[in-house]
Amino acid sequence: xxxQVLQSIEEVWRRDVVAIEEAFEESIRDLTALVRLxxxxxxxxxxxxxxxxxxxxxxxxxxxxxxxxxxxxGTRSRAMPPGRLQRxxxxxxxxGEMKEAWSxxxxxxxxxxxxxxxxxxxxxxxxxxxxxxxxxxxxxIAQLELRGKYDxxxxxxxxxxxxxxxLGPAELRxxxxxxxxxxxxxxxxxxxxxxxxxxxxxxxxxxAALRSSFRDARAASIDAGVPSTMTVETLPLAMRxxxxxxxxxxxxxxxxxxxxxxxxxxxxxISVLCQRDDEEQAAFRSRAEHAVRARAFPMxxxxxxxxxxxxxxxxxxxxxSLDAP
Numbered sequence: 001x002x003x004q005v006l007q008s009i010e011e012v013w014r015r016d017v018v019a020i021e022e023a024f025e026e027s028i029r030d031l032t033a034l035v036r037l038x039x040x041x042x043x044x045x046x047x048x049x050x051x052x053x054x055x056x057x058x059x060x061x062x063x064x065x066x067x068x069x070x071x072x073x074g075t076r077s078r079a080m081p082p083g084r085l086q087r088x089x090x091x092x093x094x095x096g097e098m099k100e101a102w103s104x105x106x107x108x109x110x111x112x113x114x115x116x117x118x119x120x121x122x123x124x125x126x127x128x129x130x131x132x133x134x135x136x137x138x139x140x141i142a143q144l145e146l147r148g149k150y151d152x153x154x155x156x157x158x159x160x161x162x163x164x165x166x167l168g169p170a171e172l173r174x175x176x177x178x179x180x181x182x183x184x185x186x187x188x189x190x191x192x193x194x195x196x197x198x199x200x201x202x203x204x205x206x207x208a209a210l211r212s213s214f215r216d217a218r219a220a221s222i223d224a225g226v227p228s229t230m231t232v233e234t235l236p237l238a239m240r241x242x243x244x245x246x247x248x249x250x251x252x253x254x255x256x257x258x259x260x261x262x263x264x265x266x267x268x269x270i271s272v273l274c275q276r277d278d279e280e281q282a283a284f285r286s287r288a289e290h291a292v293r294a295r296a297f298p299m300x301x302x303x304x305x306x307x308x309x310x311x312x313x314x315x316x317x318x319x320x321s322l323d324a325p
Contacts, residue, residue: 002181005208005272008255009111009179012262016176017102020135024099027142031092034146038080083152088145095138102135114182114191118198125178125203129164132175137162164203169305172204172265179262180207184232192230199242199267206261206268212276232271236302240310243268244302249275250288251299253318266304273297293320
């Protein structure tokens with residue numbers, strides 16, 4: 001089951017990386033066109049250029065020098081200031097280097113086991129999202145330059161300390177996911193406490209909570225900060241800013257729900273009922289179907305961005321009707 005989840009993570013990862021590469025390519029293309037237009041505004045009406053463009057009759061039938069001065073009066077004023085042209089040239093080079101770096105990234109998605117030291121997980125997550133922030137920082141600057149809106153005096157300081165915390169929801173959705181893999185078939189209480197601690201960092205870390213059983217994954221009572229009755233399913237009650245989806249590997253919309261959880265612009269938990277190691281596929285599907293129908297393992301999504309009212313943030317539509325045959 002873990003392999004199936006990792007495969008879905010890889011698909012989302014590849015899609016996001018390709019989208020970022022395409023954004024780099026588009027920005028480079030548009031900025032290059034801007035520089036070419038500027039070159040035309042600067043030199044397109046030089047006498048030598050006009051003679052080549054007008055052909056052999058230009059020298060005998062026209063005053064090319066006068067024509068050049070006349071045309072220059074309306075075009076040189078459109079040329080970019082030297083400082084902006086220098087910035088754009090440098091930005092094209094930076095975007096090209098970033099595109100190459102992203103193209104050369106390993107195809108393996110960034111995932112890490114819950115057993116890893118918490119400080120190491122947070123360090124790696126911070127590095128991952130800040131690398132994404134560098135890409136979106138460059139793309140934002142490119143858009144400002146293309147619209148002629150970049151003001152060095154204002155924007156240089158604003159972009160100097162740009163980190164993942166400055167990313168907007170759409171940019172966060174486009175970041176390749178950073179996933180912590182957590183099995184809840186062992187020491188559930190300790191892992192639940194660790195999951196909550198990771199989510200409190202505010203980084204859009206995603207925790208894949210893999211569960212082959214649908215018994216409550218409760219926190220131990222030794223931690224005064226986590227109620228002993230806290231379970232995976234009740235996380236939205238305690239952490240209302242966290243995206244939460246509970247689904248089953250046998251569900252028809254499993255891939256769609258998993259993708260939505262991985263791309264949420266928030267910290268998130270993806271609780272998955274999965275197959276036991278020694279369980280046949282048919283037996284698992286039967287067990288999962290009964291668990292979902294009996295609401296022993298209810299499928300639902302909690303999306304804090306769905307509505308300002310807490311109750312309306314829940315979507316229970318994935319559960320089959322109790323009256324269904």
